[in-house]
Amino acid sequence: MSQQKNIASQQAFGSAVNSGRLDELDTLVATNSVDHDPAPGQVAGPQGFRDMFGELRAAFPDLHIEVDRLVANETDVSFAYTLSGTHDGPFQGHPPTGKSFSVHGLQISRFEDAKLVERWGSSDQLSLMQQLGLA
DSSP, rough: OHHHHHHHHHHHHHHHHHHHGGGGGGGEEEEEEEEOOOOEEEEEEEEHHHHHHHHHHOOTTTTTTEEEEOOOOEEEEEEEEEEEEEOOOTTTBBBBOOOEEEEEEEEEEEETTTEEEEEEEEEEEHHHHHTTOOO
């Protein structure tokens, strides 16, 4: 049963990011969660994820995460995804280019009591920057 709860939590996390309802992350992420691939300056816990995705959504208001493949067990949810958006706001010191991007990534999330407690992830950041004309 925890496998299904963890999948539901991961799906709710993605829905919160895609819709911009980042306050919903407070109920999905443990206060002591650890991100093993944090954004520069990202703090631990729900606040870190709200800040990171808030900055991304400000730069890419149409930011969208699409899960391409998901596997899970009793504690972990792993998935391959496609991340896409249009650069309509400042991003890492660069003014908006108006260009769109689509990149692939992988993530492993560990859950306790259906809350995210650890995250490992990687996305193709070089391709993102190249598609925006910034690299």
